[in-house]
Amino acid sequence: MNLLKRNGNAGMGFPGLFFDDIFGRELFNWENGNFSTTSTTLPSVNIRESADHFEVEVAAPGMDKNDFSVTLEENTLTISSGKEQNENTQEGYYTRREFSYQSFQRSFELPKNVVDEDQISARYENGLLLLTIPKKEEAKQKPPRLIEIS
Template identity: 75%
Template sequence: MNLIKRNGNHTPGFHRSFFDDIFGRELFNWENNNFSTTSTTLPSVNIKETKDTYEVEVAAPGLEKNDFKVTLDGNLLTISSEKENKQVSEQQNFTRREFSYQSFQRSFELPKNVVDEENISARYENGLLLLSIPKKEEAKQKPPRMIEIQ
C-alpha cells in the first residue's frame, strides 16, 4: 500500500507530475507545514515547472540577499538563512510582536540526471528569493512527432 498526500484541490484520477513527486518531498519537513519546531513560521515556497526550467520562489520579506545560503550537494538543494534576531530593549513597549527572523533551512531533492547543475541561478528581489534551475537538453519535453507507418 502506498501512502499519497492529497490536497483538497485535486480531482480523482488526477496524476501529479514527476516533478511534483520529487519536489513535494521536503526532506526535513515531512508534514509539509510552515512552522518550525519553535512555532515560528518558515518561508513559504512555490515551485513551478516550465518546459525549460524549474522555478523556485521563497517568500522571505525582511531578509537581504546576503542572509541566504543556497547549496547543491549531489541532487540535494538546500536553502538556508541565519539571521540574528536583534534583542529588543526594555524601553520598547510592543502591543503585539509577530516579526520573527529565525534561522531556517529547507531542503529539496532534485530529480537525478534532469537538471543542469552548472547553470542554476538565484536572485533576491522584493522579498522573494528566486531560483532558476534549468533542465538538461535531453530532459526537456519534446513536441509530439509523427511516426511514419511503413
C-alpha cells in the same frame, strides 16, 4: 518530473512512499519542516515546472540576499538562512514584536539526471528568493513528432 521535498518518515509507522504519493508529503509528518521549535512558520515555497526549467520561489519578506545560503550536494538543494534579530534599536525598544526572523533550512531533492546543476541561478527581489533550475537538453520535453506512414 517533480522536485521533491526531502522528508524523513522514520519512526512514524507508515510506509512513507505510499502515503506521500496519495496524500502529499506534509499530511502525516507531525514533525514537519514547516514549523520551527518556536512554533513560527518557515518561509513558504512554490515550485513551478516548465518545459525548460524549474522555478523555486521562497517567500521571505524583510530579508536581504546576504541572509541566504543556497547549496547543492549531490541531488539535494538546500536553502537556509541565519538572519539575526536585533532586540533593541537606537530609537528605543519594542513594545510588541510579531516579525519573526529565525534561522531555517529547507531541502529539496532534485530529479537525478534531469537538471543542469552548473546553470542554477538565484536572485532576491520584492521579498522573494527566486531560483531558476534549468533542465538538461536531453530531459526537456520535445514536441510530438509526426511519423510518416509509407
